[in-house]
Amino acid sequence: MERFHVFSLPPALLQTLTPRNLISQTPPRSESPVRPSAPQATSNSRACNICTGAAFVDVNEQRSHFRSDWHRYNVKIRLSGGSPVSESEFTQLVDGLEDSISGSASSDDESSSGDSDAVEALVSKNKKTTRSTSPSYNLRRTQQTALAWFHSPPATQIGIYKTMFPTNIPAAAYLTQVKDMQTRLEGGRKWAMFMVAGGHFAGAVVQVSRPAEEDVLEQSKSKRKPPKPKPETEVLRHKTFHRYTTRRKQGGSQSVNDNSKGNAKSAGAQLRRYGEQALRDDIRNLLEEWADEINDCELIWIRASGSNRRIFLDYERCIIQKGDERLRTFPFPTRRPTQSELSRCLLELTQVKVSHLTEDALRAQDEAYLASLPKPKVQPTVEPTPEPDKPKVARLTKEEEVFREKWQRLLEMVSKGRLEPLKTFWDRESSHFQSVNVTIPSWTGDRRATLLQVAAQSGQEELTRWLLEDMHADPTIAVPVGGQDDEEAAQASDASDTPSPLLAGSRRTAYDLARSKGTRNVFRRCAATHPDWWDWLGAARVPSALSQKMEEEREEKKAQRRKGLKEKIREREAKAKEREAAKPEVKVEQIAPPKVQRKPQDPNGPQKLGGSSGGSDGVMGLTPEMRARVERERRARAAEARLKALGGR
DSSP states (O other): OOOOBTTSOOHHHHHTOEEGGGTTTSOOGGGSOOOOOOOOOOSSOEEOSSSTTOEESSHHHHHHHHTSHHHHHHHHHHHTTOOOOOHHHHHHHHHTSSSOOOSTTSOHHHHHTOOOHHHHHHHHHHHHHHHHHOHHHHHHTSOOOSEEEEEETTTEEEEEEGGGSOTTSOGGGHHHHHHHHTSOOTTOEEEEEEEEETTEEEEEEEEEEOOHHHHHHHHHSOSSSOOOOOOSOEEEEEEEEEOOOBOTTTOSBHHHHHHHHOOOOSHHHHHHHHHHHHHHHHHHHHHHHTHHHHHTOSEEEEEOOHHHHTTTSSSTTOSSOTTOTTEEOOSSOOOSOOHHHHHHHHHHHHBOEEEOOOHHHHHHHHHHHHHHSOOOOOOOOOOOOOOOOOOOOOOOOHHHHHHHHHHHHHHHHHHHTOHHHHHHHHHHHGGGSOSTTOOOOGGGOOOOSSHHHHHHHHTOHHHHHIIIIISOOOTTOOOOTTSSOHHHHHOOOSSTTSOOOOOTTOOOOHHHHOOSHHHHHHHHHHHHHOTTTSOTTTTTOOOOOOOHHHHHHHHHHHHHHHHHHHHHHHHHHHHHHHHHHHSOOOOOOOOOOOOOOOOOOOTTSOOOTTSTTOHHHHTTTOOHHHHHHHHHHHHHHHHHHHHHHHHHO
16 A cells, blocks of 8 residues: 655645545536626626626616615625526515515615515525535535545545644645645754653654755756655654653542642652652753754644643743644544654654545445435424413402411410410400411411310420310310321320320321320310310310329329339349358459560661561561551651651751
């Protein structure tokens, strides 16, 4: 396979090159549309150079034509690369639109204000039609590659990396740039190539094309013996070095780790920070040393990450400016920065890619690829459904807002057991609540029916007693269905005065909501004191009454039970003392451990790492993994000590 250098292509090949993206898309010459020739202006008449068959008698008629939609449409089509239309054709195009034209018959001020809607609609419609039927538009939809391909009949294609061309020129001018690359320059073309990654650096200044002076010397020599061909590329200067900057087996540099997790304080972190600073200083010193060669370079190739890229750019007295147009990045993956990797990248950039495909094969390849592209989906026009009107929230009156605020305060005092403020509030505002058995409104969000149920469920004993005895609250009112969670309703207490667990959907009262024994006893005491007030044992679901006599008997039983327990404890302690006294006394002599005599250590002699006990004594009995860890800690402390000593000097 032929190998061509990008700066020394054969002249025969260079003359036949055409851009690859125009192959099989250029229409034959016989089928090319012929534009109608514009009428030539005569000395006695005026005519338009764009619109076909437009001639004017005077200047006013010519100015009126320039403001018409027909002329504006032809101007826009001409700028987009299309062919102008006649006045009759323009009229047919306008009739095909749903909107009527309004700018042609308008006044001077209206027509000069801007293009009509019909002109804009026709231009956009023409663009869509041209794009859908244009092969070049389909080519632009293909995937972009890093190579610019050129074709040479009958079956040769070459590819050159796009990054070698100036960044501010279109793709159509690449072929001209390739031809300009073949021109020899005085001193030759030079490139600067730099790579840095993982603490490794490689840099070189290379000559990628021979200078023009060498060609003159070769021509002036004798033609008896042909000279040996000289290589196009030559390495002028190169340098590689390495610093310890990356965290082994964890990846990433130390500066990146410090920025994300904070500064580490280990000895290895300090060494890596020192390595990063040394690497930065070495590279910048090298750039200053090569400043003259870098300024003469045509392109500067840099492979570096975001943090490492700041080494080359944007610092005081930098050699390479940040916005330099010569800066390039390698358009292909690279490996560890070494001198051999730089040579490989240089060969990859300067050696053009060659393939051999016939025009029929290229055309078939393009058609197959375009056919494989997904076709644009036609979006169905769906009429938007009208949004339903949101229900309007009725605004409350001032009286309603005050009434709701009173309810909120009442519920808060009951649930928190504030008895004295509640009494004062009820004496003042009781007329607004009808009675103590008033049903709690649904807008409060409370799932209970009465104030007594709120107090019982909150465990407020004093407030429950006040509602039952002083206010005569009704304990037989049922809790609303769904007013309590199923888990809470099914929860049963182990107390003897608690009713049996409720089934789902059964009736509950304020007594069922009481969660503490003290609150339940308030209901039982009131049932014993006032048995004729309510149906305590039936509708109120109170299991039994609790009189004063029953409470005294219960307390007496508890006292006797405590007294019996105390006597049993005393008897048990007395028996334990008797058993201790009956045991014989045994004298036990304490034997002191033998003293270990250590040899005196010479203060002037070598000191063992890890203290006076010795390194071998410190790791005796440890596993190999633990010994390795202790050894690493000792070495880290020794490294920190050496760094401190260097810093003190």
